[in-house]
Amino acid sequence: MTVIVEQAELTALFERLPGLVSADGDLVRRGALCNAELEAGIGDAMYYLRVAAGRVAVLERQPRLVRPWQFAIRGSAEAWRKFWAPVPDPGWHDLSALTKRGAVSLEGDITAYMTHLQFFKDMFALPRRLVSARR
């Protein structure tokens, strides 16, 4: 199985997110009413994302910039590495499984996250496609 080992590899995968979302017509269709500003922690790397009408309009790495966001989702490198495995192991296969086990945390007002829960679950899973394609 292809294994992601480096933090740099994780961030490179995540930074492909805007293109992955736009290429997924079904996800964009389902997210048509989804608009949100969020922060995402991919291991040590912190990102600001603005989702507009189901697309990632802005994705910027921002180590220190104070900026408004509605909610944050932060996961350890191990969490994203296992979550993006082509066939994730039990308990590492779903964002809610990761929050239950404490490998991913949610902060802030998570109403937008919960309102569009399936959209966000599917969006954050998209880098898995890149890992699977390497096999």
Added chain:
Amino acid sequence: MTAKFEPIVGRYMTLSLGGREHRLYFEEAGQGIPLVCLHTAGADGRQYRHLMNDTAVTQHFRVLAFDMPWHGKSLPPVGFEREDYVLTTKSYTEMIVTFCDALDLVSPVVMGCSIGGRIVLNLAIEHAQRFRALVGLEAADFQEGWYDTSWLNRADVHGGEICAALVSGLIAPQSPDESRHETLWMYKQSGPGVFKGDLYFYRVDGDLRPRIKEIDTAACPLYLLTGEYDFSCAPEDTQRTVRSIAGGVDVTVMKELGHFPMSENPARFREYILPVLDRIRRQGAEEEPQEIEKKRGTR
């Protein structure tokens, strides 16, 4: 006529539950040992349609699945608009026993999933003598909650969408898309507050840890099967549960399955459930006639 009919037949019945009349819908297929199937919280009996269309099952078992009141095609009782739906251990147990009695089912097998798996444990505690065998899918005496159930019924969040999204991760990645989305569709169709009301039993009222030791598997065989991808009722939850039961219980961890084995991947599930049903059938053949009579007498 060119219609391709399935062997499943649906009917409506009136049942008195908790002193109130309920119009209950149920489906059945097959002949032989009664096998009553209990659906998961916030869903309905359609989850068992594949089992009911499986001749390997229906040639030996009369498979029945009812939609709980407030679910599927069963209506809430008159006056429901002035109350919040809440399922309790008592009301759930009464529902199953009353359904079996209304149809004169003799020594039925009961198989339940999730909340259905939990209540099967309570049937083993309180009514073991009434049943030929009990099968718990994704069953444990207690599980830790992993989200606030207030999300399930509020005006600013679509109830169907969030119920389906929350449970979607409980389906194994290997399950076919077709079955995954059919499973989720039932959650999207559920009435407002119904999933939440079911979870009152699961999270609050139905903690069976204090009573689990009362189960006597000599009185009624118990089979527990849990999918490896179920992180709501994880295999460890089931295994922990049986450690409290004297005499031990047959626990199977089902590979590449999650919380909805019978509907998320019917082909995979039958590999696990057919051997269990065979054992239950053989158990019947080995049982002395007077034992069966004794069970009839306790009804």
